[in-house]
Amino acid sequence: MGRFSKMHGLGNDFVVIDARAGDVAMTQARARAIADRHAGIGCDQLILIGKSDDADVSMQIFNADGSEVEACGNATRCVPLFVGRDVLIRTKAGLLDAKSVDGGASVDMGAPRFDWDAIPLAYPMDTLTMGASWEDLPAPAAVNVGNPHVIFFVDDLDALDFDRLGPLIENDPLFPARVNVNFAQVVGDNHIRLVVWERGAGLTRACGTGACATAVAAIRRKLIAGPVTVSLPGGDLTIDWAPGGTIRMTGPATHVFDGEADWSRF
Numbered sequence: 001m002g003r004f005s006k007m008h009g010l011g012n013d014f015v016v017i018d019a020r021a022g023d024v025a026m027t028q029a030r031a032r033a034i035a036d037r038h039a040g041i042g043c044d045q046l047i048l049i050g051k052s053d054d055a056d057v058s059m060q061i062f063n064a065d066g067s068e069v070e071a072c073g074n075a076t077r078c079v080p081l082f083v084g085r086d087v088l089i090r091t092k093a094g095l096l097d098a099k100s101v102d103g104g105a106s107v108d109m110g111a112p113r114f115d116w117d118a119i120p121l122a123y124p125m126d127t128l129t130m131g132a133s134w135e136d137l138p139a140p141a142a143v144n145v146g147n148p149h150v151i152f153f154v155d156d157l158d159a160l161d162f163d164r165l166g167p168l169i170e171n172d173p174l175f176p177a178r179v180n181v182n183f184a185q186v187v188g189d190n191h192i193r194l195v196v197w198e199r200g201a202g203l204t205r206a207c208g209t210g211a212c213a214t215a216v217a218a219i220r221r222k223l224i225a226g227p228v229t230v231s232l233p234g235g236d237l238t239i240d241w242a243p244g245g246t247i248r249m250t251g252p253a254t255h256v257f258d259g260e261a262d263w264s265r266f
């Protein structure tokens, strides 16, 4: 039997498995089966905590569709709580420094990237105001914060059909690695409302990297100044960034319960 913890960051939920003993054989198909909300345990992302040569732990991230990805902001805040102390985490997106704060964690998420081929896009394009649009949605921005994001700033978030627009944009050939789709409305001097259609997981209650990418894009466009409060359906994150620097994300992390499962059944 294998042990796991169910955790979440603002309702973006995870099955977190301790693989530091090297005894968990994870595949994309198994991750998809575990993440299934009907036939499995159910989660937006499956998180594997492993040993690392150059950090306290490593973190592998699998979306609900089984795809392995580079970054997950909300899960990164859960790692200090899972491990029981502040941690340096090796991810596919680089080394992340995560420190516990009251009720959650504060993480240095690294520096954002803006080059078209770092997003990645299929061909060269300005990523601050992209020469592309979908239906009535205005020209978005694109930011890579370890994983790829496209951000639409809109006047009325509540008027959008996320379930229709999300998959349309996520799977557009302009994004060869697919993309996380952020729909944002600036609602105050340092306040953004955000809904995220996540690559490989669909609509989630919150997306930490989406909040980082959206705050960075809004600051670059001079729509807002940091630190920024990003309000997602699951709650608020604080994101701080200045041009040339790294992104600091601060917000809640929650442990729900511990369980046991026979991984060979998935």
Ligand SMILES: N[C@@H](CCC[C@H](N)C(=O)O)C(=O)O
Pocket (backbone or CB within 6 Å): 012, 044, 045, 063, 069, 070, 071, 072, 073, 074, 075, 147, 148, 180, 198, 199, 200, 201, 204, 206, 207, 208, 209, 210
């Ligand atoms: N929920 C996450 C992001 C998870 C990965 C993302 N869906 C991707 O495919 O890049 C977060 O909190 O950042």
